[in-house]
Amino acid sequence: MVSRTTDDYVKLVQAGCEAVCEPAFWAGFDRSSAKGFFDYFSQLTKYEPARAAKFGLPHYCWICLNPKESEDIKLAEDVLEIIPDFLDSPTCLGVGEIGLNKNSKNELEILERHIEIAAGRDELILVHTPHLEDKLKGTKLIVDAILNQPSIRPERVIIDHVEEHTISIPRDKGFWVGMTLYPESKCTPQRAADMLEVHGTERIWMNSACDWGISNPLAVPEAAFELKRRGETREMIDKVLYRNPRAFLSQCPKFKL
């Protein structure tokens, strides 16, 4: 929510949102040093929880170096050094959103370093899969990289941004999956509803993209409306929107709802 106005917190609360979970991501430009990340991680762990608390909204975060900035190995190593301190924050749920962007060798190396950090601390993991033409290949590489770390249990990892062609790849291996909803260009509420009809409601959630691009914090309530319009039961909608995310996130003892 660092790129959103406070109005969006108000809208979320009014729509019935019970908690916000914000992953570390790319700012739209490359930060020039690890100090930039220190400030950003401080914003995620201190300022945003305080801003959301004014509206009674619990704010949690995930900490990592986003794969869009992992091509520069030296910078990435500097950032990896400061990450453990922020993972100790009382509102940090785990390592995320790690993953790949263009599926390069350096991105994969930094992904593996993040996985090692998560394994060493028994942290939950939130994964970003690449966009558009890079998603299929990236999803396969990410799943393989995580399974190569035997101490990581797939049920403690959520692979986000799945679409029709990738949803089964992580789910068949026991991972949770997330559908990130966008007004355009990626997964819409209608397509998310389609995937729920086809693949069922186990180990799956939806989230609203709330970044600096064209995005809608109320995309999840829109998807709920779409499900209701299709005749899905209140029980099913509650499971996907509320009980499933709570079940996954509650694996981290810091998460209270």
Added chain:
Amino acid sequence: MNNNENQTKADFVELGFMDARYKLIDVAAFLDRTQRAGQADDYRVRELKKAITCLDADNPERAKQVLLSLSDPSEEPIAIAPGKGAAGAWEGSASS
């Protein structure tokens, strides 16, 4: 597991036909526009036209097949990321 066994089916045609109709016409108009402008040979337009053939399938996996058609099918990581953005279609081995 199929989730819609116990639900009353919505009238998906009533709900979605007009939306699908205007999107289809938008795609047709885009192809006309790029052709008039002499841009139909752009690899993205070519790949889009290839992906459109997936709509003619009989099984209800057209969205998945369109996405697969537009995806990079290779399996090895590339040497260096060429940038940060994605184009929406795979240009082929020349881009890796």
